[in-house]
Amino acid sequence: MDLNPTKKSTLKGYLYLLPALLILITFNIYPIIKSFVMSLYTDFDFFTGEVFAYGFGNFVEIFQDPNFRIAIVNTVIFVIGVVPLSIVLSLIISLFLNSKIKFRGAFRTIYFLPYVTSVVAISIVWSWIFHYDYGLLNYFLSWFGIDPIAWLRDPQYAMPALIIVSVWKGLGFNIMIMLAGLQTIDEQYYLAAKVDGASAWHRFKSVTLPLLSPTLFFVSIISIINGFKVFDEIFALFDGRPGPGNSALTVVYYIYQKFYEEWQFGLASAAAFVLFIIIFLFTIIQLVLGKKFVHYN
């Protein structure tokens, strides 16, 4: 086989790429560029598409908007609340599902269900669980003598409620990926570690964690990106409002408000661009850290 690209082989290659590329360009790449350009529109007529002035005014405006600051803080709290908790829980559950237990297949299916269930359906069920008077959670807490909590109406508890739902919803996907990762670890390493005198804890620390690190790394990147993009859980859980008193207002929700409710396309685009930069920076930081701690075969 000829390994050097010829004109013909290149053209053929591009042809294969074309269908997917067309869709990606139309629905991803063009909107990204367009929204960046739109974030610079300071004065324009959106009916005619005529732009009268460009500038960084939109960025100045959103950073002066207290709601945008609330959205950023809420989003960060959300990510910090969801990602570590979700990863630790999924790791524990996947270790359990990877061990030799009865009904393993059934458990795997059960844990994967939240991931494939519609967000709206999930939110309806959780709205009931969180219900002040009839909710399962408050009933459960009452066993421990805890007074009922207005999960969805009290600004103080709206974010924890959202975090609980999101952690639960994300478990299925994370567990599936981690199980796949765990199953690639050769049993022989554990046998060797046993013979080498490693206790169960040391086997976990010295064999499982390092050999699972590429998977953990992948899951954490995906989880953080998804965390920053949180929207539909909020929309469904709080009936199309960003929580009581903006307590669950996140950056994407802020963009949604500016775009669809206030028709401030410039501001929405500027906020979207800021979110893009934040996610980009986090991913870069993770990649740098990953090089140091992640072991690839």
Place this chain on the structure above:
Amino acid sequence: MDIHLRNITMKFQDVYAVQNINTTIKSGQLVSLLGPSGCGKSTTLMLLSGLYKPTSGDIYFGDKNVTNMEAEDRKIGMVFQSYALYPHLSVLKNIMFPLRMEKVPKKEAKERAQAMTKLMHIEHLQDRKPGQLSGGQQQRVAIARALVKEPKLLLLDEPLSNLDARLRLEMREEIRRIQQEIGITAVFVTHDQEEALSISDHVLLMKDGVIQQHSKPQSMYRYPCNRFAAKFLGNPPINLIETKHGQTQEKLHLHTYNQTKQILAAEQRDVTIGLRPEDLYVSSKENHLISGQVIHMETIGRDTMIRVQLQEETVRALIHPDATIQVGQTCYLGIKEENIHYFNTETGIRLTSHEGGSGNGS
């Protein structure tokens, strides 16, 4: 430290992997567990390591009953077939791992690990990752890791099967050297008879979870205690010729073989006789034991092997390369009487008892 296995049985669901094994492994010896795949030799090794627990029976390390002791606590070293080196750790850290588990101070652990790399001739590879090593180098690291905590017992699970032929020869001599240098008791699992015969003090031959013979390599070869042992050892394999009791021996020319004649006459049953190819030699029409047409002849290096048609079966013989024999000729083959093996056809058990090993002896 002698190792005793007492009535060890291991059952997986309904299958007996190991059945009622009784044996003793003497301190400081290198013992091979030999047998075809599925004979229970690896299971026996796993039982010694503590990674498997026997269904019944007891294992003693010296006077101590270790049957229910976990692998972590048995203080053994083990080399796995795939080496199982931790891929994320450097060679030195791999070797230090067992010491870290014993909470040996870091400096001392490093010194001991480095001493190990010297013994195994891998000092220059200390900082490499296992993925960057060749098979033979990985093997050395695995042995170093197994030995670094100075275990009383070293277990090797088919350690040479992943190496190419030349390296295998080198590594098996290397394993023997290290074992003798530090005087450790070692158990070595292999399905390769040549490996087992060449480096072990004792060979433990197994089949279907049962010990067939436990003896010194040479006596196992010279005096196999049953037909299976005779067939499993030796390459090319032993020729087995069945004789029917009370009938004239058409296949055999017993003219000058008085002892054979007597034995066959004395036994009140069918007897199978075994002739090793290398014991056969080209003889005369008067003094031969078997004769037939040469149907195949090949010379490999220093050996010339011929196949002789003996009625419906064929007999292999390694003969002197100078012998003037050609395919198609009739060939007369003789053998020294003391080199003939006799087995009960029905049970497979050896008939004449010679000195050397027997079932569970020596």
